[in-house]
Amino acid sequence: MEPTVSFFSGFTLNDLWFLGEAALRTMWISALSITIGTVLGVLFGWVLYEGKWIATLTVAPFLDIFRSVPLIIQLVLFYNFAPIVGLNLDPFASGVVILTIYTAALVANVARGGMEAVPAPMRRAARSLGMTYWQDLRHVVLPIGGRAVFPAWVGVALGVMKDSALVSVLGYVELLKASQILITRTQEPFLILTLAGAFYFALSYPISRYAATLERKWAQ
Amino acid sequence: MFDYNFHWRPVMRSLPDLIDAAFLTLQVAVLAMILGIVIGLCLALIRLHKTGPLLWLASTWVELARNTPALFQLFFFGFGLGAFGLHLSPYMIVLAGLTFNCAGYLAENFRGGFQAVPDTQVRAARSLGMTAWQTYTRIVIPQVFRIVYHPITNQMVWAVLMSSLGMLVGFRELSGETQFFASRTFRIFEYFTVTAVIYYVIVKIILGASRLLAMRLFRY
Numbered sequence: 036m037e038p039t040v041s042f043f044s045g046f047t048l049n050d051l052w053f054l055g056e057a058a059l060r061t062m063w064i065s066a067l068s069i070t071i072g073t074v075l076g077v078l079f080g081w082v083l084y085e086g087k088w089i090a091t092l093t094v095a096p097f098l099d100i101f102r103s104v105p106l107i108i109q110l111v112l113f114y115n116f117a118p119i120v121g122l123n124l125d126p127f128a129s130g131v132v133i134l135t136i137y138t139a140a141l142v143a144n145v146a147r148g149g150m151e152a153v154p155a156p157m158r159r160a161a162r163s164l165g166m167t168y169w170q171d172l173r174h175v176v177l178p179i180g181g182r183a184v185f186p187a188w189v190g191v192a193l194g195v196m197k198d199s200a201l202v203s204v205l206g207y208v209e210l211l212k213a214s215q216i217l218i219t220r221t222q223e224p225f226l227i228l229t230l231a232g233a234f235y236f237a238l239s240y241p242i243s244r245y246a247a248t249l250e251r252k253w254a255q
Numbered sequence: 256m257f258d259y260n261f262h263w264r265p266v267m268r269s270l271p272d273l274i275d276a277a278f279l280t281l282q283v284a285v286l287a288m289i290l291g292i293v294i295g296l297c298l299a300l301i302r303l304h305k306t307g308p309l310l311w312l313a314s315t316w317v318e319l320a321r322n323t324p325a326l327f328q329l330f331f332f333g334f335g336l337g338a339f340g341l342h343l344s345p346y347m348i349v350l351a352g353l354t355f356n357c358a359g360y361l362a363e364n365f366r367g368g369f370q371a372v373p374d375t376q377v378r379a380a381r382s383l384g385m386t387a388w389q390t391y392t393r394i395v396i397p398q399v400f401r402i403v404y405h406p407i408t409n410q411m412v413w414a415v416l417m418s419s420l421g422m423l424v425g426f427r428e429l430s431g432e433t434q435f436f437a438s439r440t441f442r443i444f445e446y447f448t449v450t451a452v453i454y455y456v457i458v459k460i461i462l463g464a465s466r467l468l469a470m471r472l473f474r475y
Contacts, residue, residue, distance in 0.1 A: 103458040105419035119259040197324035225338035239322035
């Protein structure tokens with residue numbers, strides 16, 4: 036019998052390299068979105084905290100939309116909306132934009148919670164000691180409120196890192212997309228998915244444990 | 256301003272189909288939540304009271320569910336299990352994935368809830384002659400339920416949002432159906448806009464219903 040030609044080939048060391056590169060891309064897109072998103076989110080959180088009803092009518096519903104619509108729909112929508120207004124964004128840029136706003140929407144709530152966690156008398160005390168409004172924010176609210184919501188922020192950041200897998204729908208080859216490509220070729224779904232999952236786990240688990248330890252230590 | 260003609264008519268024509276698909280989304284999410292609550296409760300109790308292989312199994316489940324992307328979990332149920340000759344239908348993939356994820360997240364919430372009920376109450380109930388089952392169903396669970404009510408509501412919202420990932424495993428719930436129509440008509444932006452609105456409405460209905468229910472349940 037003639038040896039049959041197979042379209043499939045086994046899993047090689049090269050493929051491991053391919054997965055590793057994809058993992059770096061996952062980390063890069065998450066790090067970028069989380070960093071910018073956190074800065075924006077704290078800003079939004081401050082607006083929500085100080086803005087009273089004006090913010091409640093403007094910023095809050097806007098952020099609410101990003102929390103109430105699936106991320107995957109947001110990504111597809113933005114990716115197809117950008118060319119309509121004449122923006123030509125590649126999958127990476129679209130992914131970063133949406134992940135950033137998504138992060139900001141989640142962090143805004145966390146940040147507002149942190150500001151509300153600082154007792155009002157403490158802030159009044161800071162002001163009566165002669166601190167300016169910004170000094171009070173920087174030296175009183177940031178350390179105390181930040182500490183109160185740090186674990187929640189870690190949760191949000193890890194969530195965004197995991198959700199960055201969805202950027203694959205736009206064709207950006209991050210870890211999960213790379214594993215799909217490899218699965219199509221090697222037909223070894225179990226091995227490759229396990230590798231991809233192990234990477235996410237190895238990144239997420241120690242950080243979440245560390246945050247939980249910190250939370251316990253600070254609670255004492 | 257826009258170099259694009261919006262065509263809403265095909266979307267409006269398939270709106271009944273989209274609404275049907277939305278009910279399918281809701282159905283999967285509700286089923287996954289019911290299963291998730293039952294399994295999550297078991298996992299939480301195991302993690303609190305048992306040792307040995309059972310504890311190891313429960314801990315692994317919870318940590319895996321919380322530290323890997325939901326999309327990865329869906330892929331695993333979809334393609335990973337194929338390696339063992341187990342081929343699930345798209346409906347089952349989404350249901351299994353969502354249940355796995357929800358159970359993991361809810362287990363942690365339940366554990367926190369159980370730890371918040373003082374041990375002395377259990378001892379008091381037992382010394383009044385209640386059986387362990389009575390103590391749990393009449394003393395502990397009602398109090399835990401109050402604590403985890405809001406996390407459960409949030410998880411329900413997450414379940415609806417997460418079910419949109421069904422689109423990527425060929426399940427035709429709201430997102431999958433939208434994708435199907437969008438690729439048939441190329442009105443991607445219009446279709447996904449309408450879908451985003453439907454998701455938003457679903458989420459608002461869930462949150463509103465939960466608030467009403469809370470007012471009736473927690474009057475005292």
